[in-house]
């Protein structure tokens with residue numbers, strides 16, 4: 001398989017716009033049906049109160065944002081939400097928990113039950129739960145998990161400007177653990193955090209050089225939430241975003257390229273350009289974890305206008321058998337791995353934390 005350099009990816013990214021679009025659309029048609037888009041729905045199964053300091057995230061406990069914290073949802077509630085999503089033509093449900101890493105115990109057992117129950121609805125289930133050991137990945141695989149999301153967020157170099165509570169290598173280690181199972185990998189990042197185009201292409205380089213490449217790559221545009229360290233970042237320009245999608249499509253030809261956070265900022269025409277450039281997955285529903293997202297009906301109208309049909313579940317990869325917990329081969333090991341805590345200082349994260357502290361003190 002080809003090994004990409006950042007320079008090669010930059011050369012693709014900087015082509016004249018129409019050349020880039022033509023190349024991306026050509027690659028897209030070679031590997032995918034251009035009139036099919038996979039539609040996912042995100043359920044925040046545990047919201048807020050996260051100990052990490054990701055500079056873009058309103059769920060980090062240290063920043064003061066409007067996010068309403070809630071504990072782990074009961075399985076029946078998640079199942080009901082998934083059924084509602086299914087009735088809206090959604091084929092995949094992504095279960096997100098604001099955790100640093102998975103811990104063996106009743107909460108993880110509850111998530112495993114969610115995975116079993118939603119998989120039995122004939123829906124693809126993806127989880128995003130933070131860092132994960134090999135045994136935990138195997139337990140998710142046995143429960144029937146279809147995909148695990150673990151974003152690398154940005155280039156290795158810029159990662160240090162975004163998060164100080166864990167290291168880029170920890171992300172790669174979790175990805176390796178997922179790759180020891182048959183669970184598919186969803187990993188991408190965010191643009192608009194103040195990074196350079198070199199960082200954006202550097203991130204694509206890491207993803208494109210994975211063997212195998214991720215089955216799914218979300219490209220998020222930062223939603224600058226008040227109270228987070230990135231609250232003042234300017235919105236991403238649509239032409240830069242389309243360039244990023246097109247470049248991702250070219251270097252990740254078989255991957256499903258997902259439009260994730262930030263889609264609400266783009267016009268229908270802008271989103272259409274993204275689809276033409278090779279984006280073939282969206283998140284539907286009025287919320288993406290904690291930030292706004294276009295309404296399902298708006299997406300349906302756009303699909304009708306463009307003649308797009310939603311991808312069926314398990315079209316790209318087969319459904320996995322669900323092993324009930326009493327028959328499970330992998331049991332909890334009570335692991336407590338020491339994931340890295342680099343704790344270098346990121347000025348804007350520290351400033352937002354201080355603002356959060358002042359707010360908490362003044363509201364006592």
Ligand code: SF4
Pocket residue numbers: 050051052053054057058059060097098099100130
């Ligand atoms: S992105 Fe995830 S790990 Fe980072 S603060 Fe938010 S919930 Fe926590």
